[in-house]
Amino acid sequence: xxxxILNLEQVRHVAKLSRLAIPDDQLPRFTQQLExxxxxxxxxxxxxxxxxxxxxxxxxxTNVFRDDTPQPALSTQEVLSNAPETDGPFFKxxxxxxxxxxxx
Amino acid sequence: xxxxxxxxxxxxxAIASKQISAVELTRQVLQRIESxxxxxxxxxxxxxxxxxxxxxxVDQGQRQGELAGxxxxxxxxxxxxxxxxxxxxxxxxxxxxxxxxxxxxxxESAGAVIVGKTNLDEFAMGSSxxxxxxxxxxxxxxxxxxxxxSSGGSAAALAASFCYGSIGSDTGGSIRQPASLCGxxxxxxxxxxxxxxxxxxxxxSLDQIGPFAWTVSDAALLLKVMSGHDPKDSTSAPMDVPDxxxxxxxxxxGLRIGIVKEYQSLPGLDPQVRSxxxxxxxxxxxxxxxxxxxxxxxxxxxxxAYYVIAPCEASSNLARYxxxxxxxxxxxxxxxxxxxxxxSRAEGFGDEVKRRIMIGTYALSSGYYDAYYVRAxxxxxxxxRDFDHAFGFCDVILTPTSPMPAFRxxxxxxxxxxxxxxxxxxxxxxxxxxPGISLPCGFTQDAKPLPIGMQLLAPAFGESTLLRVxxxxxxxxxxxxxxxVLG
Numbered sequence: 001x002x003x004x005i006l007n008l009e010q011v012r013h014v015a016k017l018s019r020l021a022i023p024d025d026q027l028p029r030f031t032q033q034l035e036x037x038x039x040x041x042x043x044x045x046x047x048x049x050x051x052x053x054x055x056x057x058x059x060x061x062t063n064v065f066r067d068d069t070p071q072p073a074l075s076t077q078e079v080l081s082n083a084p085e086t087d088g089p090f091f092k093x094x095x096x097x098x099x100x101x102x103x104x
Numbered sequence: 105x106x107x108x109x110x111x112x113x114x115x116x117x118a119i120a121s122k123q124i125s126a127v128e129l130t131r132q133v134l135q136r137i138e139s140x141x142x143x144x145x146x147x148x149x150x151x152x153x154x155x156x157x158x159x160x161x162v163d164q165g166q167r168q169g170e171l172a173g174x175x176x177x178x179x180x181x182x183x184x185x186x187x188x189x190x191x192x193x194x195x196x197x198x199x200x201x202x203x204x205x206x207x208x209x210x211x212e213s214a215g216a217v218i219v220g221k222t223n224l225d226e227f228a229m230g231s232s233x234x235x236x237x238x239x240x241x242x243x244x245x246x247x248x249x250x251x252x253x254s255s256g257g258s259a260a261a262l263a264a265s266f267c268y269g270s271i272g273s274d275t276g277g278s279i280r281q282p283a284s285l286c287g288x289x290x291x292x293x294x295x296x297x298x299x300x301x302x303x304x305x306x307x308x309s310l311d312q313i314g315p316f317a318w319t320v321s322d323a324a325l326l327l328k329v330m331s332g333h334d335p336k337d338s339t340s341a342p343m344d345v346p347d348x349x350x351x352x353x354x355x356x357x358g359l360r361i362g363i364v365k366e367y368q369s370l371p372g373l374d375p376q377v378r379s380x381x382x383x384x385x386x387x388x389x390x391x392x393x394x395x396x397x398x399x400x401x402x403x404x405x406x407x408x409a410y411y412v413i414a415p416c417e418a419s420s421n422l423a424r425y426x427x428x429x430x431x432x433x434x435x436x437x438x439x440x441x442x443x444x445x446x447x448s449r450a451e452g453f454g455d456e457v458k459r460r461i462m463i464g465t466y467a468l469s470s471g472y473y474d475a476y477y478v479r480a481x482x483x484x485x486x487x488x489r490d491f492d493h494a495f496g497f498c499d500v501i502l503t504p505t506s507p508m509p510a511f512r513x514x515x516x517x518x519x520x521x522x523x524x525x526x527x528x529x530x531x532x533x534x535x536x537x538x539p540g541i542s543l544p545c546g547f548t549q550d551a552k553p554l555p556i557g558m559q560l561l562a563p564a565f566g567e568s569t570l571l572r573v574x575x576x577x578x579x580x581x582x583x584x585x586x587x588x589v590l591g
Contacts, residue, residue, distance in 0.1 A: 011462070018419065018465045019426075020458055021446035030459065036521050037463060041476070043408040047483050054481030057309050058488045058537035059295050059564065064338035078202045082430030091428050096441050 005038045006031060107132060109587045112174055112268040112322035119162070119173040126159035126173030130217055133175045137219070137266045140590055144242045146261035148180045149187050150220040158217045170329055172215030177261045177270040180221035181228055182313070183302040184208055191304050192236035192257075193226045195431045195452030205302020206337065207271060207313055207330045214329045219267050222257030226454045227422065228278055228306045230254050231526040234517045235456045242513070243286060244588040246552040249510040252282030252526075255316070259286040262316050263588055269326050270316045275307050276410050277505075277530025279314045280542035284505035284557025287544045287586060288316050289323045289574070294564045295537035296341035297327075299334030307417035308339075310410075310534040319584055320543065320575040324348040327567060346568050352575050359573060361388050362398035362498030372525065374508040380546030380556040381504050387580055388502070398494035398501065402486040403532050409487070410531040411524055412467050412480035419464025422457070425449060459520060488536045495563045500573050503529045505542040505557035529559055539567050543574050544583035555583075 011031045015022040022030060076089050085092040107115055107129055118124045134152050141147055155175065162173040178184065181191045183201035190196045204212075212218065225235035233241040233256025241256045243249040244264040251260040255272025259282035262270045272279040274292035283290025291314045298313045305311065315326035331345040363385065367373075385395060427433035427448025434447035453461070467476035494501060507528055516523045533540040540561045547553040562570040578584050 006466070010466075014462045014466045014469070016446075017469065018458075018461045019423075019442065019445040019449055020453070020461065021443070021450040022458070030462065033459060033520055034462060034466070037411060037459070037524070038466075040521055040524075041408045041411055041463075044405050044412065044479050044483050045475070047402060047405045047479075047486060049479060049482040049486065052482040052485050054478050055485035055488060056481060057295075058484065058535065059339075059341075061339060066335065074202050081202065082199055084427060084431075084433035093428055093441050094438055094444055 004035065005042070006035050108136065108265045110268065111318045112325065113319070115268050116171065116174050126162040126217060127156060129173060130155050130159040130175055130219075133219060133266060136264070140264060141266065143247060144244060144260055144264055145239055146222055146241055146257045146264060146266055147177070147220045148190055148192060148223050148238060148257070151187055151218060154186055155217050155219050162215055162217065167215045169213060169215035170325060171211065174216055174269065175219045175267045176211055176216040177219050177222050177258055177267040178208065179224055179255050179258045179270075179272045181224060181273060181304040182208055182271065183304065184218070184221070187221060189221070189304065191227045192224045192238055193452065193454065193457070194237045195425050197237070197432070199430055201302070203302060206299040206334045208302065210330055211271070222255070222261050222270065224257055225254035226457050227304070227418070228254040228273055228275055229418070229456050229460055231277065231281055231523050232511070232516065233257060234513065235454055237454055240513055243510045244590055245287065245554055246510065246550070249512055249554070250285070252285035252506070252510065254278040256282045259283055259288060259290070259316055262286070262288055262318070264590060269322055271313060271326075272316060273303055273311055273313050274534065275310045275414060276534050277527045279316065280530050280540055280557070280559055281506050281526060283316055283542040285510040285555065287555030287583070287588070288318060289320055289584070290314065290316050290542045291323045291327060292533060292540045293327060293331070293567055294341070294539045296339055297539070297565065297567065298330045299332070299337040299340045301334055301336040305421040307414040308421060309417060310414060312534070320571055320578050321349065321352050323541070324352045324571045341565070343565065348568055348571055351568050352571050354572055355391070355576050356499060356569060356572050359388070359391075359393040359576070360396050360498040361385070361393050362396050362494055362501040364403070364501060364503055365397050365399045366401060366403060367503055367529070370507075372507050373504065376546070376548045377504050377506070377508060377556050381502070381558055384545040384558050384577065385502065387577060391576055391580060396498045398497055400487075400490045400494060400532070402483060402490050405483045406487060406532040406535060407524060407528055409480040409483040410527065410535060411463070412476045413484065413535070415460040415464035416468050416477050417464070419461045419468065422461055425452060427452070456520065484535050487532050491532070491536045491538060499562070499569055501561040503559045503561070505529060505559040509548050509554035509556055533561055538562065538564055539570055541570050541574050543577065544586070545577070545581070546583060547586065
């Protein structure tokens, strides 16, 4: 049996980094599934990549520039039209800064 | 007269010559959808009123073009101002895009009648359309089976004659594999051939939009309409679009077809698929093609590299779903904004999307980045190099599209890895940014015969060759004329 790549605590950590609130009772299932995927993916370690440069894309892409001229854009109303909660021209979110952090 | 199962060009010509009105044709399609789609579930949303209005404008001569009056279906990850754009996710269940994707604009400018938005694996992640938050789509050839995925709704909608052409997106096989499982032509163009502006991003270095059609000529027409540079997608190629339609009937002289040495002894290839592919090779030989064995040694790492690269890009692209700007927001009480993000995302995304976000986040995290992401990018370079070398000896490469015909609903859904292996022949095309096409090349012996597809791959921007080679096969066979028997 191959060495375990991922344990439950690591999956908990990855879920946190991913901003996914995974309940404790689902962690074992995700751990087992992610483990089996990573075990398969490990095959790339067998490829002979000696002296090979990583390729971000198979098409040669270069920066594309254009003149910096104003173009029509979406209105504030259109931009906000799908927002779950708004307040005037703003997206509304819960408190970001704790009481103690407020500037004094 | 019913036009069910006619080809796109046939109905386009019938409208142009006033044999049928666009309104009458659209009405037929809408009636078919109403009676049969409750079983198949191809559509997330049907645009009945709007489709009839557009069709009326075609009949009145207010809309013209190469697709005038032709009912077309769109995968529900293409942004449209009309209706919703859900990606078959709870996250976007009520999302209304504030703009049209460039392909949507191009199709409508050509006179197409958009019938509605089709089901997909959530955010295009899957190979069966079972990962939809709104329930699976069924295969019209056998409703106990999947249509493939992720563009399964678009494939099944055409196979059921709920439209005469449909649009999908292909990140690792998501057009070609469902085309294969539904007995259709499915084309994934070269990266950059078609603008991705307005396609909801999954893996930005791999995603490409393309058509489903009954025939190669239909696919050529849809490709021609959708292709071209777009200032709104800086990765779209600033190159002229050849007339794919006028060249398609011209056979390729001295055609050399590559068959892949490493695929000859592959375990897990269905024997009926193997024999259909062997038969297809013999058909090409009879047409005068020379068969050349080529080697793609690093294709063995294709799936592994793909399931690093695609999830890494997905984890970054899907970071935008935060429950703040648009999309689902949790109703649970939260203490701070991070909890708002985490709960909204956990409620909004299905399990496969969560798995891929976590795989990508893990592979990009400090300490693992070089072992996974950088290494996968090196394997990408090797796969590209293999293809460059192989195309020195042949014009196109022929492979199966899918290792198996349509499988049963539920058969693979409990084992994510077994689903990933469906993509074995299709992912390298995206990794190397090549064009690929799937076309019908046989049927199984089942009581309800299932379509089998073959894939042809060509060098970048070799769509004309690809279509011409596919058309040669189509002219010599009649697999593309078979249609499913429905209720």
